[in-house]
Amino acid sequence: MARPITELARPNILAIRPYVPGKPIEEVERELGLKDVIKLASNENPVGPSPRAVAAMQAAAEKVNFYPDSNCFYLKEDLAQFLGFEPANLIVGNGSDELLKLIAEAFLKEGEEVIYGVPSFVEYEFVTRVMGGQIIEVPLQNLTYDLPAIAEKITSRTKLIFICNPNNPTGTIVGQKEIQAFMDQVPEDVLVVFDEAYYEYVTDAAFPDSLDYVRQGKRVIVLRTFSEIYGLAGLRIGYGIATPDIIDCLMRVREPFNVNSIAQAGAQAALEDQAWIKKVRDLNTQGRDYWYGELTAMGLEYAPTQGNFIFINLGISGAEVSQRLMKLGVIVRPGHVFGYPDYVRVTIGTPEQNERFIAALRMVLTEMGRLNPENK
Ligand SMILES: Cc1ncc(COP(=O)(O)O)c(C=O)c1O
Structure with missing residues (x-):
């Protein structure tokens, strides 16, 4: 009888957990029967290359x-x-x-x-x-x-x-x-x-x-x-x-x-x-400032970011919020994968995508009773 293959592998590789990438847009559209899904889950540049x-x-x-x-x-x-x-x-x-x-x-x-x-x-x-x-x-x-x-x-x-x-x-x-x-x-x-x-x-x-x-x-x-x-x-x-x-x-x-x-x-x-890079950076900075204002208005805490993504403390399950956002066509990264179950990491997008995310987040948090009526 051959030995199990795991006995033949180098022992250190058996502890490796497979990388779970963000879901591609096409997969979410196919699975949920949606159109116009936006992906704000993998820190990709939303404008594209030069x-x-x-x-x-x-x-x-x-x-x-x-x-x-x-x-x-x-x-x-x-x-x-x-x-x-x-x-x-x-x-x-x-x-x-x-x-x-x-x-x-x-x-x-x-x-x-x-x-x-x-x-x-x-x-x-x-x-x-x-x-x-x-x-x-x-x-x-x-x-x-x-x-x-x-x-x-x-x-x-x-x-x-x-x-x-x-x-x-x-x-x-x-x-x-x-x-x-x-x-x-x-x-x-x-x-x-x-x-x-x-x-x-x-x-x-x-x-x-x-x-x-x-x-x-x-x-x-x-x-x-x-x-x-x-x-x-x-x-x-x-x-x-x-x-x-x-x-x-x-x-x-x-x-x-x-x-x-x-x-x-x-x-x-x-x-x-480099003119293109400056344009993308400026758009990101504007988006970041817009988010800061909106998140603060919703009473949410977030880490001050120098990247093109924001780590947001929702105070409730990030996995549940992500699931509900996905049904509204917005893909984000739930925080439990990073050991922070109450958080989500969201990539800053184009101005339209940012507005859509904020509106979807408001809707989900209201549904889940997380937002006070005056914050709506
Ligand atoms: C901190 C950090 N380093 C490296 C990478 C990998 O970048 P690349 O696409 O060049 O392999 C990423 C991509 O998500 C990242 O977030």
Whole structure:
């Protein structure tokens, strides 16, 4: 008799829980017989990518009989110029998801410790488990990364620290002063990863210049992505910035053609169109301010956000509210998946989508007896 397959698998992978993505619009429309469903569940840019990026991708599609440029030469040149670094400081990945995995594959030895805040981005747990690392989770404090508590957890076995800034799902940031005080306590042989997927949405001047640590030659990796404000989530392309020796280690474990040619072309054109990025950021800031006003008028608490999503305390089951919102054609992310059952995380959309969400939320909360008549 063959042994169960689970006995043949590496034991650390058995603890991995499958990722549950937000439901696609088409699935909800099909299942509920609805039209005009809006998805505010996965922090996607509601406006879409720059038309220049779309044109570049269409042109690149004609040439997919050729393998892509393995080294992303032109994109790296553009990014280097944009950021004020050298191409040797850069790695491009199949989304920053891939880069998180490459970091763990390149640096994490079995049993070494990885520290990060919870709730935060689920990939940190995933890549640690894949490599058989030890997970050290540190709860957020006031919905914000608790850097002093993280610093206290550092031991001689610590290899990696993930800092999600702004943090997904709460949208909160840690500022330059807190980061500097933290970095002063991190031993030289610990790698700090700043995951800045929502960097371009940030408007708070206290946000740290994490690239400065790379300039200083510190063991720091900064991750950014074309998935969020650039509106290219479906392409899967993100990048990392670090000292050349760190980049060299990461390059050793990547697949030779990890970034496809359409993604490279789309990202190059998207990067060039900074006017588009400003437009998306401004729209998001306006939407955020509109939501703040409406949520406050409803008597709801929320975390101050520097991303394109808001973590809202409903004071009642977020799963129930999400279910009811879905029936009204609005998909949001219920908070129980992050360990906050009374919350929902909602992506800021276009002005029309925002108004529709607020109206639907008002209706659901009124139905559920959560809103006072004067708040209606
Ligand atoms: C904090 C954070 N990091 C990384 C990612 C992954 O981005 P990408 O699409 O580049 O893999 C996400 C996407 O949701 C995210 O929220």
